[in-house]
Amino acid sequence: MSTRAVIVGSGYAGTGAVKKLEEVAGNSIDITWISEHKYHLVLHEVHRCIRDPSIESDVVIPVDEVKQPDTEFIHDRVTNVDVDNRIVETDTQSDIAYDHLLLAVGSETAFYGIDGLQGHAHQLKGLDDAQEIHSDVKSAAESATQQNPAKIVIGGAGLSGIQTAGEIAEYRDDKRAPMEITLVEGLDEIFPGNDTELQTALQERLEEKGVNIMTGEFISGVDENVIYIGGSEDQDPTQLAYDTLVWTGGITGQKKSATLI
Numbered sequence: 001m002s003t004r005a006v007i008v009g010s011g012y013a014g015t016g017a018v019k020k021l022e023e024v025a026g027n028s029i030d031i032t033w034i035s036e037h038k039y040h041l042v043l044h045e046v047h048r049c050i051r052d053p054s055i056e057s058d059v060v061i062p063v064d065e066v067k068q069p070d071t072e073f074i075h076d077r078v079t080n081v082d083v084d085n086r087i088v089e090t091d092t093q094s095d096i097a098y099d100h101l102l103l104a105v106g107s108e109t110a111f112y113g114i115d116g117l118q119g120h121a122h123q124l125k126g127l128d129d130a131q132e133i134h135s136d137v138k139s140a141a142e143s144a145t146q147q148n149p150a151k152i153v154i155g156g157a158g159l160s161g162i163q164t165a166g167e168i169a170e171y172r173d174d175k176r177a178p179m180e181i182t183l184v185e186g187l188d189e190i191f192p193g194n195d196t197e198l199q200t201a202l203q204e205r206l207e208e209k210g211v212n213i214m215t216g217e218f219i220s221g222v223d224e225n226v227i228y229i230g231g232s233e234d235q236d237p238t239q240l241a242y243d244t245l246v247w248t249g250g251i252t253g254q255k256k257s258a259t260l261i
């Protein structure tokens with residue numbers, strides 16, 4: 001019987017592994033590629049879909065255009081790995097046997113237990129997220145007026161937050177939409193920990209685009225209409241009203257990958 005390698009995930013890691021294995025192993029092993037998406041997503045460009053979802057085909061590459069015909073692709077979600085018996089289980093199949101397994105299932109958004117955040121904020125981890133942010137920003141803009149502009153808040157000023165704020169600002173300008181965009185960062189600088197010149201350049205570009213930047217401000221809670229910032233036993237938190245909140249404040253390992261094995 002030939003050796004079977006199973007690769008889970010069609011992000012950079014999974015897709016790269018499939019391509020490399022096809023290149024080095026040729027026909028000497030059977031490759032099975034499993035992903036919950038039938039495409040490889042160019043995730044570091046997905047923020048562009050926030051401004052314009054019609055560019056989807058620029059950031060989505062169907063797996064059939066990536067893999068060799070001999071590589072088997074299973075469109076499914078892995079739910080369990082039986083490491084003792086070397087078997088992968090999915091939503092619809094329970095016995096995908098493997099000799100070698102690569103779990104390349106990526107990361108998930110970290111909400112740090114901040115009250116109400118997960119329930120009220122968008123995250124940006126996939127195509128669906130970008131499309132949903134677009135749709136929410138659009139409908140907030142449609143019901144806004146010059147006197148009462150749409151209030152869009154982005155929490156977390158790493159690269160994803162900065163790119164999200166920039167795309168929403170471009171959307172606002174393209175559509176001449178009445179909109180206030182605020183980027184809230186817990187640390188004292190945007191793009192924390194990076195080159196000062198770059199931080200300054202990014203800050204200037206965002207401010208030129210009319211993005212309000214709040215640094216040194218930690219989001220401490222969120223409800224349906226208000227973001228609470230800071231606060232302690234002695235001091236009430238500052239309140240920031242919002243229509244759409246996008247949380248790009250951190251990532252963590254996939255909890256499910258820990259429970260898969």
Ligand SMILES: Cc1cc2nc3c(=O)[nH]c(=O)nc-3n(C[C@H](O)[C@H](O)[C@H](O)COP(=O)(O)OP(=O)(O)OC[C@H]3O[C@@H](n4cnc5c(N)ncnc54)[C@H](O)[C@@H]3O)c2cc1C
Binds near residue numbers: 011013160
């Ligand atoms: C807006 C944005 C901008 C970014 N910009 C940059 C940048 O400029 N430079 C940079 O270096 N990094 C950037 N990153 C980070 C970069 O995208 C990630 O580091 C990278 O995607 C990680 O690759 P990965 O393959 O490990 O995971 P992912 O790309 O997340 O892929 C995981 C894959 O596994 C699949 N999957 C998950 N669970 C299961 C399951 N149970 N069953 C089946 N399939 C499953 C998913 O559908 C997905 O296909 C950015 C990220 C974002 C969101």
